[in-house]
Amino acid sequence: MNERQAVVLLSGGLDSTTVLAIAQSLGFTCNCLSFQYGQRQSVELDRARVIGRLAGVARHLVLRVDLDAIGGSALTTAIEVPKDRPLNEMEQDIPVTYVPGRNILFLAHALSWAEVLGVSDIFLGINAVDYSGYPDCRPQFLQAFEQMANLGTKAGTTGRPFRLHAPLIQLSKKEIILKGMELGVDYSLTHSCYDPAGDKACGRCDACQLRLQGFREAGLIDPAPYVQR
Amino acid sequence: MNERQAVVLLSGGLDSTTVLAIAQSLGFTCNCLSFQYGQRQSVELDRARVIGRLAGVARHLVLRVDLDAIGGSALTTAIEVPKDRPLNEMEQDIPVTYVPGRNILFLAHALSWAEVLGVSDIFLGINAVDYSGYPDCRPQFLQAFEQMANLGTKAGTTGRPFRLHAPLIQLSKKEIILKGMELGVDYSLTHSCYDPAGDKACGRCDACQLRLQGFREAGLIDPAPYVQR
Numbered sequence: 001m002n003e004r005q006a007v008v009l010l011s012g013g014l015d016s017t018t019v020l021a022i023a024q025s026l027g028f029t030c031n032c033l034s035f036q037y038g039q040r041q042s043v044e045l046d047r048a049r050v051i052g053r054l055a056g057v058a059r060h061l062v063l064r065v066d067l068d069a070i071g072g073s074a075l076t077t078a079i080e081v082p083k084d085r086p087l088n089e090m091e092q093d094i095p096v097t098y099v100p101g102r103n104i105l106f107l108a109h110a111l112s113w114a115e116v117l118g119v120s121d122i123f124l125g126i127n128a129v130d131y132s133g134y135p136d137c138r139p140q141f142l143q144a145f146e147q148m149a150n151l152g153t154k155a156g157t158t159g160r161p162f163r164l165h166a167p168l169i170q171l172s173k174k175e176i177i178l179k180g181m182e183l184g185v186d187y188s189l190t191h192s193c194y195d196p197a198g199d200k201a202c203g204r205c206d207a208c209q210l211r212l213q214g215f216r217e218a219g220l221i222d223p224a225p226y227v228q229r
Numbered sequence: 230m231n232e233r234q235a236v237v238l239l240s241g242g243l244d245s246t247t248v249l250a251i252a253q254s255l256g257f258t259c260n261c262l263s264f265q266y267g268q269r270q271s272v273e274l275d276r277a278r279v280i281g282r283l284a285g286v287a288r289h290l291v292l293r294v295d296l297d298a299i300g301g302s303a304l305t306t307a308i309e310v311p312k313d314r315p316l317n318e319m320e321q322d323i324p325v326t327y328v329p330g331r332n333i334l335f336l337a338h339a340l341s342w343a344e345v346l347g348v349s350d351i352f353l354g355i356n357a358v359d360y361s362g363y364p365d366c367r368p369q370f371l372q373a374f375e376q377m378a379n380l381g382t383k384a385g386t387t388g389r390p391f392r393l394h395a396p397l398i399q400l401s402k403k404e405i406i407l408k409g410m411e412l413g414v415d416y417s418l419t420h421s422c423y424d425p426a427g428d429k430a431c432g433r434c435d436a437c438q439l440r441l442q443g444f445r446e447a448g449l450i451d452p453a454p455y456v457q458r
Contacts, residue, residue, distance in 0.1 A: 048343070063295040070342045101341030104381050108337040112330030136381040144380045149371035149387045152333050152365040 005029045005115045006056070006121040006165075009106055012048030014190045014211055015125030015168055018180035020055055023123045024168045025183055026133070031059040031117060033110050037102075038068025043199050048190045063109055067102065083195075083204040103136035107145055111162065115155050124166045129172050142166055173214025181220070188223035203229040233288070234258045235350040235394075236343045238335055240275030243419045243440055244354035244397055247283055247409035251396045252352045254412055260288040260346060262339050266331075269438060272428050276420045292338055296331065312424075312433040332365035336374055344384045347370045350427025359399050371395055372454070402443025410449070417452035432458040 006028035010016045034048045045062065052060040052142050097182050103126060117180050126137040135141060150156030168176050180187065192211045193201035201208050201225040212229055216223040222229070235257035239245045252259050263277045274291065279451040281289040332355060339351050355366040364370060375393045379385030399407050409416065421440045422430035430437050441458055444451040451458070 032284035061298065063298055064293060066292040066338070067341070069290065070338070070345055099336060100384075102268070104378070105334075105337045105341060108330060108334045109299070112296070112334060114341060115329035116300055135383055135386045138380070141381040144373070144377035148370065150330075150379045151303055151334070151367070152370040153330055154331075156432065157364045185435045 004009035004032060005117065005119045005121055007110050007117065007119050008032055008047050008057075008123070008181045009033050009110055010034050010060075010126040011125070012044040012051060012190060013125070013192045014180070014187060014206075014214075015127060015176060016172075017051050017125075017187075017190045018176050018183070018185055019125040019165075019167060020051070020057070021180060021183040021185045023121075024055065028121065028123075030055070030057045030123075031061070031113070031119065033113060034056045034060070034062045036062055037110070037158050038064040039140075040206060043196055044191045046191055051189050054186075061113060062164075065105055065109065067105070070100070082206065083202070085206060085209070090099050101136070103109075103113065103134075103141075104145070106116060107149075107164070111149050111153065114162065115153055118155075118160075120155065121163050121165060125166070125168050126166050127168045128170060128175070129185070137169075139166075139169055142169070171176070172217075173210055177218045177220065179213050181218075186223075188225075192224075197227050200225045202225045202227055234346065234348045235352055236260050236262055236285075236339050236346065236348050236382045237373075238351070238353040239263050239277050239289075239338055240354070240417060241273040241275070241280060242354070242421045243402075243409070243416060244405060245277075246354060246416075246419045247405050247412070247414055248352050248354040248394075248396060249280070249286070250409060250412040250414045252350075252394070253284065254335060256348065257352075258347065258434055259284070259286045259352075260342070262285045262335075262342060263289070263291045264294045264335060264337045264338070265291055266294040270423055272293050276418055278393055280418050283415075288442075290342060294338065296334070299329070310317075311435065312431070313424075314438070315437060327341060332363075332364070332370075336378075336393070340378050340382065342389070343391065344382055348388075349389050350392050350394060351386065352396070355395050356397045356402075356405070357399060366398075366436050368395075368398055371398070394433070394436075402439055405447035406443050406447045406449065410447075415452075419453065421453075426456050429456045 006023050008020050008023050008030045010020055010032040032052045034045055116123055128138050142164050149162045157160055192207045194205040194207050195202045237249050237259045239249055239261040244289045261281045287429050344349055357367050371393050382444050385391055421436045423434040423436050424431045
């Protein structure tokens, strides 16, 4: 058992990069897990690799997840990514960028790897404030996943229960950014855009708008490159 | 929504093939899901394809799951598969052939695909009798997964809850075989062995022993090819 080790889901975005910094600040040696799942924004993965390396993580595993074969989402198929949506509209419904079961799949892989490594603590950057429309970003979902994990694994049923940590779950984007700045996160490396042009963020999709608003509210300028902002 | 459609996890083994027959006998149009996960017994997948085709299923999707990259199990790495174990010894502990989180990963993929298809019913062949040592083969695990699924998905939170069906969960191998024979399952096509030689089962691993004992108890001869039995 590795008491002070953790598995950290790292997408290369603002949230998960902040979570990695938080896990390290709590004294955890981190094993980062990223996914190649046919996403348009594969620039994320390159950033994740750089971020992991610069943070000096113990391991960084990139797994292939066949979400593109499963299909049915704007992030993996040709549905148009919405642009310039008013922020209040984003909060009203489940966006078309929702990938069915994505966090469940990611967490299932994290759980499997954590069990192999003998690690009980899993960190992830889900957030119930900015992404209130995603059912798999809510605290009650996380609790249910933890319960399921501890009933369905050898570790969980033999006295080494898994603990899911979602330190951002109740934070606003502004609060996340301020927390990360306090911990020295270099946000110029992070990538959030659903529809980037090369390594530049579009500035107009939901993710870009929420991120830019977060920096504005924090009284800061987002150091990441944008096509427009 | 497809009221009378189901997603069926089909490995090509005796149990899941019986489950497919049961789902069809209940009137479900079946969408079969199989996995390529670096298993030694890839002959299973070939059988699954044949079984699905002969059963006239609506769709058959084979997804890649990176269990071999995650590592740590006799089914995917070089740990020796136990042979000639007494049946009562199998029941005492979690076998080395346990793949951490395998059923969780498989169910997570099934859930994602079911949501894309608009299907609420998922069938799987897990069994709590012969595989009592596997934590992810128990009814309480299934209930917890269903609860998690219905909190973590768009379908589950908008009035189309998922239902997991494990019709074999309380059946002995003998009872499974008798049920399948009643439904016309051709068991010569199914494959259960952990360590086959070509398309022949070894006859000595836990899976072979349980299967052969099931046929004996049912008063039948297993029509599948074996190296020895």
